[in-house]
Amino acid sequence: MTDKQKQDEQPLTLREMLQSVVAAAFGVQSNKHRARDFSRGKPSHFIILGVLFTLVFVLVLFAVVKLVLHLAGL
Template sequence: MAESSGTENKDQQKPKSPGVLKVMQSILAGAFGVQSDKRRQEDFSGHSPWPYIIAGVLFTASFVLGLIVIVNLVLASQ
């Protein structure tokens, strides 16, 4: 029984990394300004910020490239 409680303590000390879906939800909510303070605190408590930083940079780059493509398509059709 002592072994299982030791394993549980190790699991509690090491926070589980956020899943891809959770990171995407947080990035999209933050980008559109609807991220709740509770969710923001949950995202950054005990987790590494790197998944959020990488996803944020990728989202921003794809958003800007998407805008460039849309503007070029609109200007080309005139």
């Protein structure tokens, strides 16, 4: 078995999954990575990371708005 075949059978790393979730969230996921995600990834991992990413994204937006309003004196 070649290294490429071994790599294609291994589950995705946390970094690969995070990159896929962020790319998908912003709509820039490539077909190559999408195919990799479907063949090597687990849906439950992507769902959990997607929910966590969305939560963090909303909290960061909320914090930025609060900071801007505070600096504007409102």
